Amino acid sequence: MRTLVIAGIAFLLLGPFFKYVERQVQKPIVLIAQDNSSSITMAPDSGFYKNEYLTELNSLSLKLEEEYEIQRYTFDSDLDNSFEIDYSGKQSDISKAINDMMDRNVNRNVGAVILASDGIFNRGVSPSFLASDKGVPIYTVALGDTTIRRDLLIENIARNRLAYLGNDFPVEIQIRADRLKGKNAVLRIRKDGEVLFKRTIEIDDASFVRTIPALLNAKNIGRQRYDVSLSPLAGELTEANNFSSFYIDILDSRQKVLMVYKSPHPDIAAIRNSIESNENYEVVMRSTSDFSGDLSQFDLLITHGLPDASGSAGNLLERARDKNLPIWAIGGVAISWKDAQQAGFGIEARLKGGSNTTDASPSLVRNFSLFSLSEEVSTAITNWAPIKTSFAEFFSEPSARILFEQRIGVVDTDQPLWIFSEVEGYKSSLTIGEGIWRWRIQNFAERGDFSAFDELVSRTVQYLATKEDRRQFRVYGKDKFDE
Structure with missing residues (x-):
């Protein structure tokens, strides 16, 4: 017994090192982001995206879960993890969706991003600027219709916020027309139903972009609304983007x-x-x-x-x-x-x-x-x-x-x-x-x-x-x- 005790004490005096190893295997994270904006269903095959496509997307998600941790999101102007897809979003911010997903998974093993979208965005910056900065591969699923459709639209309205009573103020209307060469459109600016500006525009190119300057007079004090319209043309994809409005604050400037x-x-x-x-x-x-x-x-x-x-x-x-x-x-x-x-x-x-x-x-x-x-x-x-x-x-x-x-x-x-x-x-x-x-x-x-x-x-x-x-x-x- 004495020998065993002495041997044990001697062993401990040598400072033995005990090593314990526990291994945990974490699956790589795959982020699935589905565009929920209304532009998806503007394609001729909108029924496919409301039915068969959703079934296939769900099947893909279940199959990937066998080897990966799956996080599913929808986005329009904001990111949502409910994954309820109804294509009701009025705005699309792809760059914000990518940034928000990555921010929620900082210092985690993100293996890939699957982005399902038609690529149309009307908020934020171009997502192509972000893809190379995230350090993870981004796989895209192209939705919608890539065919350039006949369409006439008001692309932008440039104006000042303020004008002074009795003065003229400039407005610039940027219009775009695709596949409407040879057609004529009429641009009108109205206030309270009265036409203040009218111009006929000859579309002379299949991919037509033109900025139309207009000079309006500030006749009433306060915030004034002006309505801009382009006459609809036969065969347009949609007439909803032929109309827009802007506001000007008119100040008394005597x-x-x-x-x-x-x-x-x-x-x-x-x-x-x-x-x-x-x-x-x-x-x-x-x-x-x-x-x-x-x-x-x-x-x-x-x-x-x-x-x-x-x-x-x-x-x-x-x-x-x-x-x-x-x-x-x-x-x-x-x-x-x-x-x-x-x-x-x-x-x-x-x-x-x-x-x-x-x-x-x-x-x-x-x-x-x-x-x-x-x-x-x-x-x-x-x-x-x-x-x-x-x-x-x-x-x-x-x-x-x-x-x-x-x-x-x-x-x-x-x-x-x-x-x-x-x-x-x-x-x-x-x-x-x-x-x-x-x-x-x-x-x-x-x-x-x-x-x-x-x-x-x-x-x-x-x-x-x-x-x-x-x-x-x-x-x-x-x-x-x-x-």
């Missing part, structure tokens, strides 16, 4: 414009009458001698014949810039170019010898991009009379944008006649001459109205006086909801 002038001039009356033809603007007239200097209540400052060499305007332009008040200066022949340059209009003038004035007609710069002018204005400008401008060589800064260049006689030059500048969000414009009242009179003489001149002034005022939405509390809700 603004006050201050006109300060050195002395009376026909230009002042012409500009005032043009601005006041739009009921959203109120014009206040002041000469330099009776202006109090208060700029706080105005949205735009227009000056005529200023700054001048006598300094009659004082530091008006400097104070306007300090208050971030946009300026449109109509520079008469007596303008002080030294002061104008310091005011930040983006231009420098070097007067030439001899006569200090010359006559110049407007020549429209075609690549001017700050705002657009209608074809009526572009055509009318070519015949407008010359105005009196300084006889000088002008140098514009890179930030400047030239609307009109000078035409001397019949010769087009690269010298600016009307220029715009925006530096760090501050907007200004300079018309390098006086006598633009002649353009308004000539417009009436040729066309019987002032529409071309008024549009030119209106676009200038709108661009300069456009305000950012400074409401401190803004709530944006969804424009559309799935039914």
Whole structure:
């Protein structure tokens, strides 16, 4: 006995190592994701996907369970593990479904993903961007019909959220047509049943995509709904995508414009009458001698014949810039170019010898991009009379944008006649001459109205006086909801 005890103690003193091994076999996980969106049943063989296909899918799942752990999901806009397939989803987000499945199985032995879908998605990113990042093979089961069907649809509507009462706002409608070459479709934009825009579109390609611009007028305050439609064509896959709607918030934009002038001039009356033809603007007239200097209540400052060499305007332009008040200066022949340059209009003038004035007609710069002018204005400008401008060589800064260049006689030059500048969000414009009242009179003489001149002034005022939405509390809700 003593020998056994001593032998046991000696054995333990040697520090024996005991090893226990338990082996557990975990089956690889196979994730099955079934697209539950309604586009699956839009194929001609929709009955197959509601009956035989579901039976075969269930058989596949049972067979795989012999060797794998199976997780079954359906998805449309979200992932669901109930696996109840009724093809009722209105949106399809394949990328979110893949990401959510992988997130639920982090650090687990995922062997494969089986994705059964028609590949149509209207939310999220393209699933092809994700496939190579997941580290597991993704096997796809192609559903639906890969044949390109005849269809006409509204693919996208681009617009701003806000517009101002009385102003025009742009809308771009992107349409697509497949296998409808040679057909004509009619695009309409309606509000409360009234057709605001109509255009016939000639489909000249079997795979046709076109963006149609439209310009609408904001007539009512508040959130306004606009309905877009494409006339249905024979043989379309579905007419449901021929219709869409969008919403615009219309704000009351009545603004006050201050006109300060050195002395009376026909230009002042012409500009005032043009601005006041739009009921959203109120014009206040002041000469330099009776202006109090208060700029706080105005949205735009227009000056005529200023700054001048006598300094009659004082530091008006400097104070306007300090208050971030946009300026449109109509520079008469007596303008002080030294002061104008310091005011930040983006231009420098070097007067030439001899006569200090010359006559110049407007020549429209075609690549001017700050705002657009209608074809009526572009055509009318070519015949407008010359105005009196300084006889000088002008140098514009890179930030400047030239609307009109000078035409001397019949010769087009690269010298600016009307220029715009925006530096760090501050907007200004300079018309390098006086006598633009002649353009308004000539417009009436040729066309019987002032529409071309008024549009030119209106676009200038709108661009300069456009305000950012400074409401401190803004709530944006969804424009559309799935039914």
